[in-house]
Amino acid sequence: xxxxxxxxxxxxxxxxxxxxxxxxxxxxxxxxxxxxxxxxxxxxxxxxxxxxxxxxxxxxxxxxxxxxxxxxxxxxxxxxxxxxxxxxxxxxxxxxxxxxxxxxxxxxxxxxxxxxxxxxxxxxxxxxxxxxxxxxxxxxxxxxxxxxxxxxxxxxxxxxx
Amino acid sequence: xxxxxxxxxxxxxxxxxxxxxxxxxxxxxxxxxxxxxxxxxxxxxxxxxxxxxxxxxxxxxxxxxxxxxxxxxxxxxxxxxxxxxxxxxxxxxxxxxxxxxxxxxxxxxxxxxxxxxxxxxxxxxxxxxxxxxxxxxxxxxxxxxxxxxxxxxxxxxxxxxxxxxxxxxxxxxxxxxxxxxxxxxxxxxxxxxxxxxxxxxxxxxxxxxxxxxxxxxxxxxxxxxxxxxxxxxxxxxxxxxxxxxxxxxxxxxxxxxxxxxxxxxxxxxxxxxxxxxxxxxxxxxxxxxxxxxxxxxxxxxxxxxxxxxxxxxxxxxxxxxxxxxxxxx
Numbered sequence: 001x002x003x004x005x006x007x008x009x010x011x012x013x014x015x016x017x018x019x020x021x022x023x024x025x026x027x028x029x030x031x032x033x034x035x036x037x038x039x040x041x042x043x044x045x046x047x048x049x050x051x052x053x054x055x056x057x058x059x060x061x062x063x064x065x066x067x068x069x070x071x072x073x074x075x076x077x078x079x080x081x082x083x084x085x086x087x088x089x090x091x092x093x094x095x096x097x098x099x100x101x102x103x104x105x106x107x108x109x110x111x112x113x114x115x116x117x118x119x120x121x122x123x124x125x126x127x128x129x130x131x132x133x134x135x136x137x138x139x140x141x142x143x144x145x146x147x148x149x150x151x152x153x154x155x156x157x158x159x160x161x
Numbered sequence: 162x163x164x165x166x167x168x169x170x171x172x173x174x175x176x177x178x179x180x181x182x183x184x185x186x187x188x189x190x191x192x193x194x195x196x197x198x199x200x201x202x203x204x205x206x207x208x209x210x211x212x213x214x215x216x217x218x219x220x221x222x223x224x225x226x227x228x229x230x231x232x233x234x235x236x237x238x239x240x241x242x243x244x245x246x247x248x249x250x251x252x253x254x255x256x257x258x259x260x261x262x263x264x265x266x267x268x269x270x271x272x273x274x275x276x277x278x279x280x281x282x283x284x285x286x287x288x289x290x291x292x293x294x295x296x297x298x299x300x301x302x303x304x305x306x307x308x309x310x311x312x313x314x315x316x317x318x319x320x321x322x323x324x325x326x327x328x329x330x331x332x333x334x335x336x337x338x339x340x341x342x343x344x345x346x347x348x349x350x351x352x353x354x355x356x357x358x359x360x361x362x363x364x365x366x367x368x369x370x371x372x373x374x375x376x377x378x379x380x381x382x383x384x385x386x387x388x389x390x391x392x393x394x395x396x397x398x399x400x401x402x403x404x405x406x407x408x409x410x411x412x413x414x415x416x417x418x419x420x421x422x423x424x425x426x427x428x429x430x431x432x433x434x435x436x437x438x439x440x441x442x443x444x445x446x447x448x449x450x451x452x453x454x455x456x457x458x459x460x461x462x463x464x465x466x467x468x469x470x471x472x473x474x475x476x477x478x479x480x481x482x483x484x485x486x487x488x489x490x
Binding site: 044045046047048049053056057060066070082083084087088091092104105106108112113115118 | 358359360361366369370372373376377417430431432435436439440441453455459460462465467468469
């Protein structure tokens, strides 16, 4: 499991180099990687292009019987899937999700909301694998400024710009 | 009483426009008519004229609990002392007898609203128990009375929803979506459900995809690292733009779906509702509810406080036609 997570971390680092939120994800079928991807929100200018979604698209392209494939895969991702990705994964009956650090902003596996009860499916969710490494990457990103984000809406008092 | 209210409301509407205004989807707390109560001790002053002096002492002896900060301290000659929880009646009475000479030596317990009222009607109701402080939110009041949109706006919403319905019909789909930039009433994207091809290709996801595609084509240069770079780039590209004052980068380049309105024939699922939060959509209008809906039916995702962006959601535009689309599939 740690080996797979290390692989994801490498993907996440690549994302970071490209100025993306560093998240990496792989889909395993019988311990073999069938899809790997990273976050590319800024490059595509599509805020829904998360690593998990990219992997799902790859699998749908690659396999005709994607429906059955998804019911057997293990999803490994460096950061807790967001509410959107978590609900997509549950709607596909993914049996196992393994993630590193939790996501206090968007987490859909309990951090902000637990999406699982909304779907009549079961899912084995493992968290905390190499979570410090995963978190460190995120922190490096958020310390630098997101080049695509608009300026903050927070009003600065007593400051005339 | 409720029926009466609706009727009078409908009469109002007919004088405005024949179309029903979209209904805002707000937090349940704005609609609830049940006032939650909590028990407090109440004392009486002997002489109302001296109430001010007593209040000074009261602030020290019985500081107003934070959880009751929405309540007024005084009702006539009655004064709110403290929560029943945490002190026995005898102890409380003792303090009143020994330290508050302006008070009559009796106390009683009384039910008061435990939460601040959120709307004018809740305020009215809560005041029956105990007077409350309340500042109505103009926007919320207008939402609740369906008085938020002007006639022209309502007609526009119907027009765009019809576009969404037509998009679905033209493509034999059960869901249609259009995204509009309300600043200049431009159709930014339209799409329909294609989940048979790919499980993530719900209508809304497709529309968001198409918005990002358009932006990639129209603005091929990546948004640059800071504001000054943006101004420089624009200067190089076209000298005339030089004169326009560029305050923020978003004045030049659109950022995701900031400021856009989404019209979708049925209530979005959790995935799509969250995707629109990620994309910073401004308002979402949907025709009918759906069993997996995440804006009204199963949860109210757009009201989750922890999230970094929130949009307004409205329902009930061309409800009947949107429901029919569902039945087609």
